[in-house]
Amino acid sequence: MPYPLSPRWRRRLPVPVALAAATAVVLLVGPASAVTPQATAPAEADPIAGQQASVVEVLLDGTAELDALVATGVDLDHHVERTETGVVAQAVITPSEADRLTAAGFTLGEVLHRPADARDRVAEREATIAEHRSENREFAATAADPTAPDTSDVKIIRADYYTSGTGQVLSVEAKWAQGQTATNTLTVERDSGPGTAIGSGGTQTISRFVDAGVYLYHRGAAAVTSRPQYVRITSPTGDVAVVKVREWLPTPRTDPEGPGYQKDFVTSYQTPTELYARIQQLAAEFPKLAEVVELPYKTNGYRRHAQAVLGAANASRVAVDSLAWGHEGGNDVSVELADPGAGNAALGVTVTGNAIRVNLATDGAGAVTSTAAQVAAALNANAGTLVRAYTYRGSPGDGVVASAPRTQLTDDLSAPASVSRDPHPVYAIRIGKHRDGSKLGVLAYAQEHAREWVPPLVTIETAERLLRNYDHDGRTKQLLNDLDIWIAPSINPDGGHYSFYDFNSQRKNMTNHCPTTGAADFLGRDSWGVDNNRNYTEYSLFDGYSGASSSCTSGTYAGPSELSEPENRNLDWLASRPNIKFSMNLHSSGNYFMWSPGAYALPDRTSAPRPSLADESFFWGASSRILTAIKQHRNMAVTPARTGPISDVLYSAAGNSGDMLWYKYGIYAWNFEVGTSFQPEWDEAHAEAMEFSNGLVELMRVARDFESDKKRPTSTMNVAPSSSPGMVNVTFDVSEPASVFYTLDGAKPTYDSTLYGSAGIREGGETLTVPAGTEVHWFSVDAAGNVEKNYRPDGKGNNYRKGKAVLPRR
Numbered sequence: 001m002p003y004p005l006s007p008r009w010r011r012r013l014p015v016p017v018a019l020a021a022a023t024a025v026v027l028l029v030g031p032a033s034a035v036t037p038q039a040t041a042p043a044e045a046d047p048i049a050g051q052q053a054s055v056v057e058v059l060l061d062g063t064a065e066l067d068a069l070v071a072t073g074v075d076l077d078h079h080v081e082r083t084e085t086g087v088v089a090q091a092v093i094t095p096s097e098a099d100r101l102t103a104a105g106f107t108l109g110e111v112l113h114r115p116a117d118a119r120d121r122v123a124e125r126e127a128t129i130a131e132h133r134s135e136n137r138e139f140a141a142t143a144a145d146p147t148a149p150d151t152s153d154v155k156i157i158r159a160d161y162y163t164s165g166t167g168q169v170l171s172v173e174a175k176w177a178q179g180q181t182a183t184n185t186l187t188v189e190r191d192s193g194p195g196t197a198i199g200s201g202g203t204q205t206i207s208r209f210v211d212a213g214v215y216l217y218h219r220g221a222a223a224v225t226s227r228p229q230y231v232r233i234t235s236p237t238g239d240v241a242v243v244k245v246r247e248w249l250p251t252p253r254t255d256p257e258g259p260g261y262q263k264d265f266v267t268s269y270q271t272p273t274e275l276y277a278r279i280q281q282l283a284a285e286f287p288k289l290a291e292v293v294e295l296p297y298k299t300n301g302y303r304r305h306a307q308a309v310l311g312a313a314n315a316s317r318v319a320v321d322s323l324a325w326g327h328e329g330g331n332d333v334s335v336e337l338a339d340p341g342a343g344n345a346a347l348g349v350t351v352t353g354n355a356i357r358v359n360l361a362t363d364g365a366g367a368v369t370s371t372a373a374q375v376a377a378a379l380n381a382n383a384g385t386l387v388r389a390y391t392y393r394g395s396p397g398d399g400v401v402a403s404a405p406r407t408q409l410t411d412d413l414s415a416p417a418s419v420s421r422d423p424h425p426v427y428a429i430r431i432g433k434h435r436d437g438s439k440l441g442v443l444a445y446a447q448e449h450a451r452e453w454v455p456p457l458v459t460i461e462t463a464e465r466l467l468r469n470y471d472h473d474g475r476t477k478q479l480l481n482d483l484d485i486w487i488a489p490s491i492n493p494d495g496g497h498y499s500f501y502d503f504n505s506q507r508k509n510m511t512n513h514c515p516t517t518g519a520a521d522f523l524g525r526d527s528w529g530v531d532n533n534r535n536y537t538e539y540s541l542f543d544g545y546s547g548a549s550s551s552c553t554s555g556t557y558a559g560p561s562e563l564s565e566p567e568n569r570n571l572d573w574l575a576s577r578p579n580i581k582f583s584m585n586l587h588s589s590g591n592y593f594m595w596s597p598g599a600y601a602l603p604d605r606t607s608a609p610r611p612s613l614a615d616e617s618f619f620w621g622a623s624s625r626i627l628t629a630i631k632q633h634r635n636m637a638v639t640p641a642r643t644g645p646i647s648d649v650l651y652s653a654a655g656n657s658g659d660m661l662w663y664k665y666g667i668y669a670w671n672f673e674v675g676t677s678f679q680p681e682w683d684e685a686h687a688e689a690m691e692f693s694n695g696l697v698e699l700m701r702v703a704r705d706f707e708s709d710k711k712r713p714t715s716t717m718n719v720a721p722s723s724s725p726g727m728v729n730v731t732f733d734v735s736e737p738a739s740v741f742y743t744l745d746g747a748k749p750t751y752d753s754t755l756y757g758s759a760g761i762r763e764g765g766e767t768l769t770v771p772a773g774t775e776v777h778w779f780s781v782d783a784a785g786n787v788e789k790n791y792r793p794d795g796k797g798n799n800y801r802k803g804k805a806v807l808p809r810r
């Protein structure tokens with residue numbers, strides 16, 4: 001499995017040595033009083049005392065001029081971008097240095113980051129740290145025994161207050177050490193706001209969440225009438241946990257949609273044929289910004305053989321299938337089982353054009369004696385160029401058949417002729433100013449499951465918002481200029497058409513993998529198909545994982561083998577575009593928002609590998625942005641309990657696409673479960689399309705911010721008392737989602753050092769219990785590859801973080 005962070009680190013690491021050495025941290029350039037203790041980077045950045053540096057673009061003709069710039073010794077940020085007309089470097093320079101560079105013939109561009117910006121960031125950071133400290137003090141004051149906080153057998157993982165619709169909700173999750181064996185619920189006491197007594201806001205109970213026999217945590221949500229500040233749980237053994245309540249999805253200060261932002265383009269449900277026509281129209285209207293790409297694999301087609309099942313009792317039933325597809329002549333074939341009305345008749349078959357007549361055998365009294373097996377054999381022997389016949393679902397077929405009037409075989413497909421019966425191309429619209437693979441790729445895809453009619457609308461609405469706002473909305477322009485966006489509105493068009501015209505509950509594709517001894521006959525037709533979201537390659541049924549079926553009629557049939565289906569091979573092809581780093585798999589319903597792992601193996605619920613703590617926190621951080629955007633439409637809050645890894649909040653789904661994208665391709669892969677039902681009334685469907693399109697556009701913004709992230713993470717080491725004599729408890733905090741690598745033996749930390757991990761499912765960082773006084777060396781690195789203090793973790797750098805694991809003075 002490719003570790004998702006590694007490729008980016010590797011990509012970033014070969015920065016030319018001269019540039020890397022010259023790099024300084026923008027955050028560090030500020031008034032001396034605001035510089036924090038760890039901010040003691042090499043001081044050569046600003047040789048002129050009293051002058052403050054800004055980050056300024058230097059516009060260069062090419063590499064030779066870049067070399068000349070490096071030779072001046074100027075402090076270059078590691079951002080060097082090659083454009084169509086040359087090279088843009090970012091320099092950290094003072095006004096007098098700017099004058100010197102201009103005099104030397106260099107052309108300066110935009111000022112990207114001024115000292116005032118840095119001061120704002122530092123002030124913001126200081127405020128956050130101060131708030132954090134006071135929270136810890138408040139927590140310590142309310143906790144039962146502040147000298148040994150690691151002894152309680154109950155731990156509150158999350159306490160989230162939010163509004164949804166017109167209501168107020170408090171959602172709490174907690175882990176209790178006895179949760180696997182004892183079935184107790186836990187009681188949560190609330191205060192009623194700042195300064196009020198715990199309990200004054202009432203209580204609520206939370207229940208065990210057990211999946212596959214394994215206790216995960218307690219969880220529950222309740223309506224509240226005011227926002228509590230603290231909650232407390234006293235476990236059945238008398239241990240206590242207290243935490244501060246956080247606000248889930250608070251209203252953002254600024255609206256990401258600027259004035260004049262256009263939206264609301266979908267006016268009805270759309271079939272796959274209509275969805276594809278719509279993206280063709282959009283690409284034709286915006287040829288500079290979009291194109292339609294036909295994916296490499298055609299589906300098996302909205303088509304079936306013509307069939308009939310003659311007879312009632314299983315042993316005397318005969319199943320007949322045309323050899324030709326229904327629309328290619330199969331529907332013209334008919335079969336009649338004729339009673340000759342005379343004694344001692346022999347079994348015979350006559351074929352006249354497409355009309356097949358079986359003359360049944362009789363005994364001396366004129367009673368029919370032909371069995372189902374005999375009739376099937378006679379049909380195969382005498383009409384084998386038109387049909388194949390078989391006994392019903394593996395029956396020996398020893399029952400005597402009943403005569404049957406002329407029965408037309410049928411594929412029983414009801415779509416109008418405008419819906420193609422041929423193997424169907426699958427299309428994606430590719431949106432972006434530069435669609436050459438040079439920009440960060442984002443993939444959104446819908447309708448793996450045929451009956452889910454709203455998710456395709458979300459993708460179409462999103463495509464249209466991106467294209468129609470490009471000209472007049474600056475933020476949309478940035479997205480299309482900087483990203484390479486792939487949107488596939490219907491991965492499974494055959495099933496989609498079938499769902500619209502024939503069987504609205506269709507989930508899978510239409511391919512019949514059932515044997516004639518199984519459900520291959522006419523009566524099994526609504527149960528055929530492969531679950532396209534179980535046919536992928538990672539942690540699949542074929543690898544022994546749970547949540548998919550080997551039965552061809554199951555709703556979660558995984559198919560005969562991984563990637564057996566063209567729909568799945570198409571998605572694998574899309575995901576293998578090397579620039580794609582973010583994806584959204586759109587499903588319905590339930591208002592879930594999820595990521596990997598999405599599967600575990602039984603009997604021990606062995607999970608697919610969990611993301612690192614840094615990736616997990618990146619998933620959570622981006623999720624809160626995306627879910628906040630969704631909430632802005634009509635205050636519908638996707639709940640904390642429905643946010644997280646698929647297998648933690650929903651169920652195991654072996655071989656799902658999100659897991660393939662994450663584990664095989666290192667793509668940050670999310671999954672929407674949109675709305676409340678598969679095919680809601682239009683007003684509701686429309687509202688769901690609007691709100692989740694908000695979220696999908698926000699994913700584009702998350703992706704762009706990720707790509708332009710040049711900010712280095714900072715970290716702090718926290719030391720707390722331990723219940724073990726002579727030991728202390730160490731945890732790390734980071735300023736943004738970032739990995740921490742550390743050593744405890746005095747060695748320099750590198751990427752081979754120990755990676756700071758998670759304490760457990762849905763918990764924060766682990767607690768390291770170490771001897772008091774241990775020398776801790778560490779550094780942090782964010783998902784974009786920015787390393788704290790520009791430390792070079794290759795064994796040569798020295799400016800990693802250092803600290804002694806001793807208790808802070810209070």
Ligand SMILES: [Zn+2]
Nearest residue numbers: 449452587588
């Ligand atoms: Zn689905």
